[in-house]
Amino acid sequence: MPVNKLIISLLKDLSKVSQETSNKVVREKVSKLMCSVLEADGCAVYLHHSDKKGLTLSKEDSFLKGLKFADSWQHSEWTLLSSPQYIHEPEQAKAFTEDISCQHCLILPLQLEEQTLGIVLVGWSKSSPVDDLSPEDYQILQVITPRLSDIFYIYPLLSHLTQREKDLATLYHKAVKDFEDNKKQISLELHDEVGQVLTSILLQLKLLQNSNDLEYIKGRLGGLHHITLETLEEVRRISQNLRPHLLEKLGLKAAVEVHVNEYIQTTGIDVELRTHNLGERVSEALENIVYRAVQEGLTNVARHSGANKVVISLTIKGNNLFLQILDNGKGMEKNHKDGIGLLGIKERVSRAQGKFWLINKPGLGLTINVLLPLA
Ligand SMILES: Nc1ncnc2c1ncn2[C@@H]1O[C@H](COP(=O)(O)OP(=O)(O)OP(=O)(O)O)[C@@H](O)[C@H]1O
Ligand SMILES: [Mg+2]
Structure with a gap:
């Protein structure tokens, strides 16, 4: 060619x-x-x-x-x-x-x-x-x-x-997702930690409003001062590591006991805590979920139920950790508004492959149930 x-x-x-x-x-x-x-x-x-x-x-x-x-x-x-x-x-x-x-x-x-x-x-x-x-x-x-x-x-x-x-697009999507997850997490932490204490302060202020007893008011103000300082400390802690310090220091059973005792003192609602088989410390993640659920459940009882008695059961059954929070209040109203408290529990439980369900008995009370696989 x-x-x-x-x-x-x-x-x-x-x-x-x-x-x-x-x-x-x-x-x-x-x-x-x-x-x-x-x-x-x-x-x-x-x-x-x-x-x-x-x-x-x-x-x-x-x-x-x-x-x-x-x-x-x-x-x-x-x-x-x-x-x-x-x-x-x-x-x-x-x-x-x-x-x-x-x-x-x-x-x-x-x-x-x-x-x-x-x-x-x-x-x-x-x-x-x-x-x-x-x-x-x-x-x-x-x-x-x-x-x-x-x-x-x-x-x-x-x-x-x-x-x-x-690659940059993948990284960007991951960064956005992480950012959103963190925001969700911080929102839950703020709700669970600061929201609980502010509710307690609000309830105490209500008690003070109805009282004419100066001695009683002074005593309660001391308590409020103390709680406010604790809230400040809590906010500082949240901003530092977003983990509940009580739980870290004491473990689940003792942390729940401390929280329940504080709750009884501030709300006047009777709480019975039944624990069974809770010997060894369960995983940090599960402890966190249960502790948050107890906090939210109790806060809800004080805010919405009108109950005077709560029974909390915390047991290990086989390979599961079972939590039940039962109150004798009016139960959930038909037209109740959804908040992020119960949704938060639900989300955390589902992330841990667990089950979350409510048993509502109008006029008799509400029961929160959480079942978490230990493995
Ligand atoms: N123990 C209870 N007894 C009766 N009603 C309840 C109880 N717990 C929750 N509720 C109802 O369910 C609704 C949703 O509860 P949820 O905790 O999700 O939100 P919230 O408490 O209203 O607000 P937050 O987002 O601050 O938790 C409440 O507004 C209330 O009407
Ligand atoms: Mg709530």
């Missing part, structure tokens, strides 16, 4: 190369294509790197049918080429490719905005079908080189950027 037909056929084939497939596949395919269309014994792509020694050309991709090209070499006058060059001289070709069997080679520069970024090197160990390149052939080669620059340089960059964009 005449030289120019050969080169035009190469141009046609290169134009069909799509950037859709993986870069490596495409680049290997192109090296192979160069060898087959130009009947060459090797094709390799070298890209410029600047390092301590100066500019180095390193082999990126290659398809070698017998020839062995150097992996890398220092910057030389050849690598500065800005237009295609064919080397007829076997001595020069051997020196250039660092393969003694190489007789001829074609160097196609990879250029981006007039800057040479690397080269595509094609070599022959015997005769080469492009031995007689005319000025027109060189012109066609000039058209081929930007196409090669796209394939070997621009497409990899694009693919790298696309992958980076995907």
Whole structure:
């Protein structure tokens, strides 16, 4: 085949190369294509790197049918080429490719905005079908080189950027999700910790409003002062680590006992705490869920039920931890408004693969049930 037909056929084939497939596949395919269309014994792509020694050309991709090209070499006058060059001289070709069997080679520069970024090197160990390149052939080669620059340089960059964009999108979605989860968590913590104490303060203030006994008022004010200081401490703690300190220090049973005693004192509601089999400390996560549920259940009783008696059962049954909070109040009204207290318990329990259910007996009271697998 005449030289120019050969080169035009190469141009046609290169134009069909799509950037859709993986870069490596495409680049290997192109090296192979160069060898087959130009009947060459090797094709390799070298890209410029600047390092301590100066500019180095390193082999990126290659398809070698017998020839062995150097992996890398220092910057030389050849690598500065800005237009295609064919080397007829076997001595020069051997020196250039660092393969003694190489007789001829074609160097196609990879250029981006007039800057040479690397080269595509094609070599022959015997005769080469492009031995007689005319000025027109060189012109066609000039058209081929930007196409090669796209394939070997621009497409990899694009693919790298696309992958980076995907990674950033994944990270962004994760960050947004984490942020939302944390917000939910903080909202629950504020509700459970600060909300409980403020409710207690409110109830005590109500008692004070109805009293004319100065001594009694003074005594209660001392208590309120104390609770307010505790609330401040609580807020500080929430902002520090968002974990209930009582629970951390004492463990579930003792922490619930302390909370129940404080509750009895501040609300005047009788609470019976029944625990069974609660020997060893259960996992931190479960302790947290149960403690929060007790806090919320008791607060709800004081706020909504009108009950004067609560029974809390906390037992380990088989592989489950069972919590029940039963009150003798009016029960949940049909048209009650949903808050985030019960929803919070429900969410925490479901995250721990547990079960949460209410038993509502209008006029007789409400029972909260929580079953949590220990494992
Ligand atoms: N022990 C109870 N007895 C009667 N009604 C209750 C009881 N517990 C909850 N409720 C009803 O269920 C509703 C929802 O309770 P939930 O704890 O989710 O929200 P809340 O207490 O109103 O507000 P918060 O978000 O501050 O907890 C309450 O508004 C109340 O009407
Ligand atoms: Mg509530």
